[in-house]
Amino acid sequence: MIDEQLQVLSSVVASQTKLHRRFGGVVPEVASRAHVQQILPVIDEALRLAATRLEDLAAISVVTHPGLVGSLLVGLTAAKSLAMLLGIPLVPVNHIEAHIYACRMQAARDVFPAIGLVVSGGHTNLYDCPEPIGFELLGSTIDDAAGEAFDKVAAILGLDYPGGPAIQRAAAAGNPKAFRFPRSFLREAQRLEFSFSGLKTAVLYEVAGTPPAEYDRKALAPQYVADLAASFQEAVVDVLIAKCRQALAARGRKALCVGGGVVANTRFRERLATLAAEDGIEVFIPPLSLCTDNAAMSAVAWELLHRGQTAGLDLDVAAGLVRKR
Amino acid sequence: MPCNPHRPAPSSPASALLFIAPDEDATSRLGAALAGVLESGTVIALVGNLGAGKTRLVRAVAEAAGVDRREIRSPTFVLVHEYEGRWPIYHFDTYRLHDVNEFEQLGAAEYFASAAVCIVEWADRVTQLLPTDHFRIEIKTTGDTSREFRFSATGPKSQRLVTRLAEALGSTRP
Numbered sequence: 001m002i003d004e005q006l007q008v009l010s011s012v013v014a015s016q017t018k019l020h021r022r023f024g025g026v027v028p029e030v031a032s033r034a035h036v037q038q039i040l041p042v043i044d045e046a047l048r049l050a051a052t053r054l055e056d057l058a059a060i061s062v063v064t065h066p067g068l069v070g071s072l073l074v075g076l077t078a079a080k081s082l083a084m085l086l087g088i089p090l091v092p093v094n095h096i097e098a099h100i101y102a103c104r105m106q107a108a109r110d111v112f113p114a115i116g117l118v119v120s121g122g123h124t125n126l127y128d129c130p131e132p133i134g135f136e137l138l139g140s141t142i143d144d145a146a147g148e149a150f151d152k153v154a155a156i157l158g159l160d161y162p163g164g165p166a167i168q169r170a171a172a173a174g175n176p177k178a179f180r181f182p183r184s185f186l187r188e189a190q191r192l193e194f195s196f197s198g199l200k201t202a203v204l205y206e207v208a209g210t211p212p213a214e215y216d217r218k219a220l221a222p223q224y225v226a227d228l229a230a231s232f233q234e235a236v237v238d239v240l241i242a243k244c245r246q247a248l249a250a251r252g253r254k255a256l257c258v259g260g261g262v263v264a265n266t267r268f269r270e271r272l273a274t275l276a277a278e279d280g281i282e283v284f285i286p287p288l289s290l291c292t293d294n295a296a297m298s299a300v301a302w303e304l305l306h307r308g309q310t311a312g313l314d315l316d317v318a319a320g321l322v323r324k325r
Numbered sequence: 326m327p328c329n330p331h332r333p334a335p336s337s338p339a340s341a342l343l344f345i346a347p348d349e350d351a352t353s354r355l356g357a358a359l360a361g362v363l364e365s366g367t368v369i370a371l372v373g374n375l376g377a378g379k380t381r382l383v384r385a386v387a388e389a390a391g392v393d394r395r396e397i398r399s400p401t402f403v404l405v406h407e408y409e410g411r412w413p414i415y416h417f418d419t420y421r422l423h424d425v426n427e428f429e430q431l432g433a434a435e436y437f438a439s440a441a442v443c444i445v446e447w448a449d450r451v452t453q454l455l456p457t458d459h460f461r462i463e464i465k466t467t468g469d470t471s472r473e474f475r476f477s478a479t480g481p482k483s484q485r486l487v488t489r490l491a492e493a494l495g496s497t498r499p
Contacts, residue, residue: 030404030427068404070432122402137395143380144399152375152401197399201376211466212374 001050002299004058006105010049011289011296014038032070039078046295054086059310061091061301063098065318072317080313089310091301095293096123097135099259101300102291103284104132111255111284115247119240120260120293121147121162124194126243128251132303138247139192146236147262149196153203153232157225158217167229168265174223174230179206181235189246194239203232233267241271248281255282263291341477342491348470352378355474355494356385362489363390365412365440367482368456370448373464378472379446382464383416386444390414400446404431413441419450428454458482 001009014035047054062079064072083090100116116127116135124145127135144152147164154163159170181202184195206228208215244256256275262268263285276283290297304310346352363369363386371379380399387397390410400406400418408414415436422428428451437443437456448455458480465473478484 030422030430032432033430066403068431069407120402140395141398142384142394145402148399148401156375197376197380204376205469210469212376 001046001052002296002302004302006108006299006302008105008296008299009052010046011294012042012046012049013294014042030068032068032074035071035074039074043078043082054082057082057086057088059083059089059091059301059305060086061093061298061304062315063095063298064092064315065094067095067317069317076315076317080315084313089305090313090315091304091309092311092315093298093301093304096125097127097133098297098300099291100127100129100135100257101132101303102259102286102297103257105290105297105299106286107284111257111282113251113253114255114257114284115244115251115253116257116259117240117244117247118260119146119258119262121145121151123260124196124240126192126247128247128253129257133300133307133309138250139194139243141194141196143195143197144200146194146196146240147260149200149232149236150262152200153229156200156204156207156217157228158220159225159229164262164265167233168267170226170229171233171267172226172230174226174228176230176234178227179231181231183235183239183242186239186242189249192243192247192250194243196236196239199232199235203228233265237265237268237271240268241275244272245275245279248279254280255284257284259286259291259297261292264288341475342487342494344474344476344494345467346472346474349381352381352472353385353388356382356387357389358490358493359386360389360411362486362493363412363442364486365442367442367486368437368459369442369444370452370455370459370461371444371446371464372449372461374466377464377466379464382462382474383414383444383446386442387414387416390442405436413439415439415441415443416446417443418446420447422450425451425454460486 003009060079060083062075064076079090096118099118104111112132113130116129118125122145124141126138128138129135150167151161151163154161154166159166182198184198185191185193204212207220248256258272269285272283272285275281344355346355371382373379384397387408387410388394390412392408392410392414396408400416401420404418404421406416408416419428433454445451460483461477461479463475467473476487476490478487
């Protein structure tokens, strides 16, 4: 629930509430049946926390892409029903673009034009964002997302899941220059794409040899793991920062909006601060609650609503990312 | 289905086909050959460890089938990607799933029954939910950039694909 001044009146994430416990352990987005069971309680809870009634709503926003068709359809059907019953506009939102808009919410002032980077378990996307809506995708990962690389390298190193915090903890005691890992497309300024699969495989080769042999993940020496984690993390951050710089230069932008769960990484934050200071760039980072997946960042719906970008009840989901419709 | 007496029985090890790719370019050639023989309704089971090149092979097939290259990437987090090419491609990844039930809940059966090419990464984790007749590809890391691909059939339809792939590779082998 977000008001027109972009204040979050309430934000409910089903997987973080007691509603979710009954489905404990399930990869949440798989369970469209669980979505069906949870969507009404989540809406009720959001209304209750915001002390608002359904009748007071001005519009309903809903994510139509990207995501799993089954899960998206549950949300879309609920949103359409509410829009029809209440006679209010239905506003379709792109989930990844909403991650960038979270920066606008946090800043409480205009942050555009900007370059946007969304970096999470499922996405590593760079956008040019001339305005609050209508972002141009400059490039994305051609294989693994950055967050996915953290998880998989954590698995290779025998560290916990999720890999982001585990790698960061291990890296704290490690030497980021201990291993020279690949940094894909680092010097190809025109190529605003990412590739983290080769980096993941390079870590595996270092640990298990080439071709990889069986090894005991739990028997790796702590300092070895720390050095590998630090060197891996530095390689990922080097690439993320370099591609932001290249995109900023290519489009002549002076602001950078970053979103997605990988923003929680402290080394990445340090390097973003350095970039801001060295290049004279304004860097916007939302609070963690708006970085991980949430509905509040759909506040971008107000921008769409003001521009008349609403949808009819024949609105459909688009599961793919850059699918032409 | 007519039976060819000169062919080994489906799913016997003798029906398998091997392809050695010294580098990624060879994987791209393999992808093109595969895209040339696949037909909608095929389910491909991809088996191989982390870093073996499962997503890389899917990229090669999808690009050769005309999919926008920017759309192709690892589905580990999103669980399934949909691509539009010569046929629709559903690109699955079971890495993050806890058990076969979650794969079932994902709607695997409906995807498999559609007129698309379905490619499943980490398919060995959900073997019991795959169609009886599926096309199995095992990838083994043999060196820094070299990979060994082993193609095998589990039924008459996939056997036909193995045969056609062998012919296609025979005529394009470097």
